[in-house]
Amino acid sequence: MYATERYELIERLLIENGRVSVQDLAERFDVTTETVRRDLDRLESAGALRRVHGGAVAPERASTREPSLPERLQRHGSAKTAIARRALDALGEGFEGSVLLDAGTTTAAVAAELAPRLGRERIEVVTHSLTLAHALAAVPDASLTLIGGRVRGLTAAAVGAGTVETISGLRPDVAFVGTNGISAAFGLSTPDPDEAAVKTAIVRAARRVVVVADADKLGTELLVRFASLSDIDVLVTDAAPESELASALAEAEVEVWRA
DSSP states (O other): OOHHHHHHHHHHHHHHHSEEEHHHHHHHHTOOHHHHHHHHHHHHHTTSOEEETTEEEOTTOOTTOOOOHHHHHTSSHHHHHHHHHHHGGGTOTTOOEEEEEOSSHHHHHHHHHHHHHHTTSOEEEEESBHHHHHHHHTSTTOEEEEOOSEEETTTTEEESHHHHHHHHTOOOSEEEEEOSEEETTTEEEESOHHHHHHHHHHHHHOSEEEEEOOGGGBTOOOSEEEEOGGGOSEEEESSOOOHHHHHHHHHTTOEEEEO
16 A cells, blocks of 8 residues: 555545544554554644544544533433443342442433433432533432532533532542543543543542443543543443553553443
8 A cells, every 4th residue: 555545545434433542553564663653643744633642633623622511512422321231231120229420421421321210210310511410400309419619601510629629528339430531551540630630630539430332432532531540440331442442451450341
């Protein structure tokens, strides 16, 4: 395969998947990883991609780029629903206890799937998301606690020192946590420091941490790390992680559930 053909295919894969891996490209093209890295360097110089650890991402996927809530609600709806249904297996039948729901569109899908159980099972739900709280408040007999704080408009989530302090004083049985990125080298990350602080508090507080993330988040690194892979118990996603991330998850003893 000529170099120009590889360039075209790499750009096509970026359009389709948003990310490419050096190792996967080397296997696909039957070339060395050094050749792939040179290809990526050339394409980065041309503005076609942005290099990250282990591969490359589409140029618009900067470490501080964060889509608005309406934008995210339009993405991967069916995948998020499937992830949410699989994630609730962490509760099992007849679960009685406390659940902390992080802010986000995938955790919103978890909330939607959990809602029918709230009126008939003894489940205490805690969240700092105004969006999730508004939806769950409509469930008859639901036991719901909304954690307050300064509301971040982009995500409709409470953040700040008061929010972190409140969460730090809790010990929920299970936390469902969203993430903007998860990678072998950097762990779990998000663009905003205030959101990261809240997520860190959730991860530290919960007895069991279930991360819900669609395939777009796999192998991605954002500006602020809020947890390492060893801090989480389960990753629920809709695609198999690439080899480097899969190995790191296994080493950290994280269960990977495929929706």
